């Protein structure tokens with residue numbers, strides 16, 4: 253028997269070139285693809301429901317006798333057919349109908365219909381039901397299984413998909429669709445048979461539990477989710493292997509530069525910084541590329557860790573590139589590294605998209621010429637940027653970078669031969685279960701200690717009807733020599749409207765707070781203007797900074813101890829946490845006012861309450877996950893990192909530890925099962941990174 257993975261859809265009856273093209277649009281090229289194209293939901297057409305027991309909103313098969321069919325003139329002309337069974341009466345309503353259709357629906361005709369019963373002008377009605385006339389002499393059986401509803405595309409009907417899946421199911425068996433999970437694993441993890449699971453999900457029996465299926469709790473769904481998550485895990489591990497088996501420059505643990513650096517720094521690294529620093533130092537001394545993620549809450553001091561890593565490469569005579577997702581943040585890092593490295597006699601170069609003409613040419617030349625430390629934005633990824641001896645790439649705030657971009661770095665290595673080490677730093681704490689799945693290709697270190705002297709930010713929830721009091725609060729904080737942020741959140745996903753709102757808030761606050769020096773920063777300003785405003789705020793020349801969420805990432809002004817966030821209900825918790833991390837960086841007690849617009853939804857209230865209760869990014873991340881689901885939280889929609897067909901990280905989180913173990917076992921004992929699995933699940937997407 254041929255494997256269905258090798259049989260093209262054109263082998264099915266009724267599939268010609270035109271249909272094959274449509275099928276390809278939904279990713280269906282082989283019979284295996286057809287079988288893995290699973291229903292989104294089901295209809296129950298296995299029983300005939302008495303009309304008298306129908307409830308509004310119920311999808312049902314009914315059977316009855318036509319008691320009358322009339323064209324009625326309402327707002328729109330329609331054909332109204334009265335249908336009776338022994339238990340009650342209901343109307344079928346057609347807005348589009350032909351004379352022939354009307355004639356066929358004459359009094360006394362026996363009909364079987366399927367549709368949704370809805371309350372209408374004449375009691376319960378079904379609009380445009382599917383129907384057929386029944387002949388008294390033949391018994392027409394009802395469906396034997398639940399009716400699947402598939403994801404589809406224009407011009408591809410459910411009926412057609414059902415025909416195709418029926419044909420493919422007829423050819424399904426353990427040999428035509430190999431089960432790549434060895435029996436031993438299936439037994440250990442109590443997983444059913446693949447072909448049974450597929451058959452069940454395409455055609456569940458009449459007594460299947462629809463609720464269980466809708467919630468994804470059925471064993472057949474578990475079986476497939478497990479395989480899909482396993483495959484995802486395998487693809488990340490392969491990705492990791494493909495990086496690890498490359499050569500990287502060995503960087504001996506540094507002595508001289510770190511010592512000098514720490515003397516100049518003015519504070520002691522925290523225990524966590526030392527521990528993570530040592531983990532990185534060890535990785536860098538190895539001949540294979542480091543791939544390490546440092547998770548540390550906002551303000552945990554990741555920059556110091558990055559600097560220590562950089563010094564190890566610099567002392568060994570190599571180049572280091574540090575990348576940040578925004579110009580503001582990149583520039584801040586540039587200034588920090590200039591301050592830290594120039595006293596050590598190390599030159600720092602700067603590259604960003606805004607750098608043009610001569611300045612750009614000079615920067616590129618410097619980098620190609622071996623300037624030891626390079627700081628910049630995504631611009632560092634561009635092809636024309638050539639490094640001389642790049643040994644370490646540091647990426648700040650990883651969640652904004654895709655897997656693809658991370659991989660593109662490999663090409664920047666030395667002579668295309670030695671791959672640079674990669675250090676990725678993120679301030680978005682990721683719940684452990686998710687981290688395991690989303691970042692299986694990385695080793696992780698956690699900076700779980702804040703530098704001494706920080707006081708947790710005191711967070712309060714205030715309804716925007718009390719805006720006036722909040723403004724007074726800003727006034728008195730500034731009178732005491734403190735600085736404050738006033739953050740305007742995104743309006744309906746429109747950057748332009750958001751900037752306008754920030755502009756008018758700026759005007760209002762300037763008018764209300766006469767004598768206070770108020771600044772404005774938003775995404776529509778030129779980078780140079782933004783930088784100038786930021787610099788003034790940092791130097792204390794501005795007391796209040798009205799901002800959009802452009803200040804979210806990394807900006808460091810220790811004297812700012814009050815933050816007002818307008819309409820916090822519009823933001824994700826991770827983002828709120830990032831924002832709030834801008835205050836509480838100095839020794840003064842800091843406050844964050846969440847100025848919400850009532851009424852809040854139940855979930856909205858719960859979410860903001862979490863912000864009030866804790867400043868621990870990991871706790872916030874766990875709760876956010878609980879309340880919202882992972883897709884949004886990781887900001888992965890752009891990278892497509894976590895798009896699954898069957899699995900749902902939230903729902904199936906409890907499978908993840910087993911999945912990880914199973915992946916290891918499979919790689920060790922059944923390595924030849926790995927590529928067929930990758931092929932089965934990932935062929936159509938680069939979603940998990942090129943494998």
Ligand code: ADP
Pocket residue numbers: 519520521522525548549550551552553554555556679703704806808837
């Ligand atoms: P993040 O982890 O959010 O990137 P930063 O690296 O910007 O944090 O550090 C936040 C602030 O804490 C900076 O002003 C930094 O100089 C300071 N800092 C970092 N480590 C220490 C430490 N061990 N002791 C005192 N202050 C520190």
Ligand code: MG
Pocket residue numbers: 554555648806
């Ligand atoms: Mg930072």
